[in-house]
Amino acid sequence: MAQWMTGEVVENYAWNNELFSLRVKVPEPFEFIAGQFVRLGLEEGGQRFQRAYSLVNGPQDPTLDFLVNRVHDGEFSPRLHDLRPGQAIQVSQPPTGFFTLNEVPEGESLWLIATGTGIGPYLSMLTTQIPYERFARIHLIHAVRYANDLAYQPQILDWVAKHPGQLSYQPVVSREDAIGALRGRIPALILEGKLEAALNDTLNNNAQVMLCGNPDMIRDARQVLADKGLPKNLRRKPGNVTVEHYW
Template identity: 60%
Template sequence: MSQWVTATVVEHKSWHADLFSLRVQAPSFDFTAGQFVRLGLEDAEGQRIQRAYSLVNAPHESTLDFVITRVPDGLLSPKLQQLQAGDNLQLSQTASGFFTIEQVPDGDSLWLLSTGTGVGPFLSMLHTQAPWQRFSQIKLVHAVRTEADLCYREAFLALQEKHGKQFHYQPVVSREPVKGALSGRIPALIDSGELEHACQGTLNLNAQVMICGNPEMIKDARHSLSAKGLEKNLKRKPGNVTVEQYWK
């Protein structure tokens, strides 16, 4: 059973009206990049409202980072959006989840496919040594609706500058033209070959793919990858596609 502790907001960053990040300080605990915790606030009746959010920061960083989309009629996210530096919230310990690099088999390339806030756990992973040591090529794909949704873009560009040809950051924007970005949905870009061309890589049996984000994207991307012979990675049967399922 998770223990709940009090965390304090140290920074509220607004990406746009419905997308924000909270950086918080909490009692230290261990986690593996890719895992999630639950954030909670009490309602008017004193009942805890809680939701799962991936940790965006690296495990060695003391300040915890969460990227959150405000759901207009949501019970928790509008309240989280109102928090500012100095405000408190509740945080579950320990972290949970198996969406980690350790669960991914070896391969030549690692493809990180995400939509929206699903890019968060990938930034956590990329700030550890494991992916850079295990894979000769890493492709990060972040699909969003508008350019303003490309949260942490500067951090990914900095990683691209640092790691050179080992890393490729590929934004995908569906509702407006953006320089350097593809247009459309990830599954369609896999089907057409546009994604591989833009990332200068091949989705074959030597590739490992991690997917996090919208459940419909995950379902459709798995279908597109299966057509290429890339099947889901399971403990009893290692494969090429590892997915984050806690959104369901």
């Protein structure tokens, strides 16, 4: 059964007007596996508002990091958006979830494909040595609507520089042209071969793909990948595509 601890907001960093990173200090060590999530909670008027968010920080980092997009008519994200350093927030424990690399079979390449805030668990994974030890090639693909939604780019580019020839980063922007980015939707870019061409790699049965984010993207990408011979990964029947629906 989940329990709650009280943390303290140490930073609320705005990537743009709607997208922000909420960083939280908790009073005791917080163990988790990269890719897992917790619930954040706020009490107001005798009622607890809560929602699940993936941990963006690495397991070795004592400051918890959450990437959040404000939904103006939502009950919870506008409250998080308004939090300031020093304010209290509740964090559920223990962390949970199976969208982790230990659920992913062996392969030559690892394709980490996300839309929006779905990039969060991948960033946590990439702070660890696990992906670099297991896969010869790692591709981080982040699809957003506008270029200013591409969060954590300085950190990502630093990782790319530290792992030349092994880690690559491909942004995808759907609603405007952006330097260095592909334009379009992930499923179409896979279907048309544009994603493979941009990364100079092949989505074949030696590839492991993780999909996280928009359910429409996941549904359509799964179908395109299945048509290419990459089935969904299940514990009872290992495959090539591991998924996490983000809302």
